[in-house]
Amino acid sequence: MLQDIREVLISEEELQTKIKELGATLSEEYRERNPLIICVLKGAALFMADLVKKMDVHLEMDFMDVSSYGSSTKSSGEVKIIKDLNTSVEGRDVLIVEDIIDSGLTLKYLVELLEHRKAKSVKIVTLLDKPHHRKVDLTADITGFTVPDEFVVGYGLDYAEKYRNLPFIGVLKPHVYEGQ
Ligand code: 5GP
Ligand code: MG
Numbered sequence: 001m002l003q004d005i006r007e008v009l010i011s012e013e014e015l016q017t018k019i020k021e022l023g024a025t026l027s028e029e030y031r032e033r034n035p036l037i038i039c040v041l042k043g044a045a046l047f048m049a050d051l052v053k054k055m056d057v058h059l060e061m062d063f064m065d066v067s068s069y070g071s072s073t074k075s076s077g078e079v080k081i082i083k084d085l086n087t088s089v090e091g092r093d094v095l096i097v098e099d100i101i102d103s104g105l106t107l108k109y110l111v112e113l114l115e116h117r118k119a120k121s122v123k124i125v126t127l128l129d130k131p132h133h134r135k136v137d138l139t140a141d142i143t144g145f146t147v148p149d150e151f152v153v154g155y156g157l158d159y160a161e162k163y164r165n166l167p168f169i170g171v172l173k174p175h176v177y178e179g180q
């Protein structure tokens with residue numbers, strides 16, 4: 001697997017240092033609010049797992065799976081709920097945990113859905129932001145890292161369902177795509 005990596009953009013150590021910082025910020029923000037932390041599957045699973053361990057507050061977790069990408073590297077612009085929440089968001093302080101924001105379409109849809117379901121507040125923490133391809137006006141409340149306009153993998157992010165288990169964020173060698 002490692003032989004497919006062209007470049008490491010964010011190392012394991014940089015990720016963990018940042019997540020500790022984000023956890024401290026979020027602990028302040030959500031003290032005594034019993035937030036519902038929503039992981040957008042599957043990409044945000046590793047980030048969510050590390051982030052909640054750095055949050056020293058009572059919180060609840062739930063998971064949602066939406067699709068806008070399939071296994072290709074381009075956004076289709078369509079958002080479909082594959083797995084919905086098990087928890088009611090009505091009156092709750094909700095924090096959406098996302099892996100990366102690209103077009104912003106997925107999150108815009110999710111935020112509107114949760115507001116429609118009467119969440120008390122909806123905020124977004126994203127590990128990565130790729131601001132170049134925004135199609136809608138959307139910014140995360142908290143961003144870990146801004147990344148260049150390249151398709152990145154690792155630490156939860158896949159290419160054709162692979163590479164999620166890399167401990168860092170990296171870019172693949174071109175031959176990996178050509179082998180499709
Ligand atoms: P958006 O709706 O903002 O265009 O897309 C968000 C989703 O597309 C992300 O949650 C992620 O699953 C996928 N995505 C966007 N950019 C990348 C990327 O560079 N690498 C990977 N692996 N997934 C991406
Ligand atoms: Mg995602």
Ligand code: MG
Nearest residue numbers: 043069070158
């Ligand atoms: Mg994907």
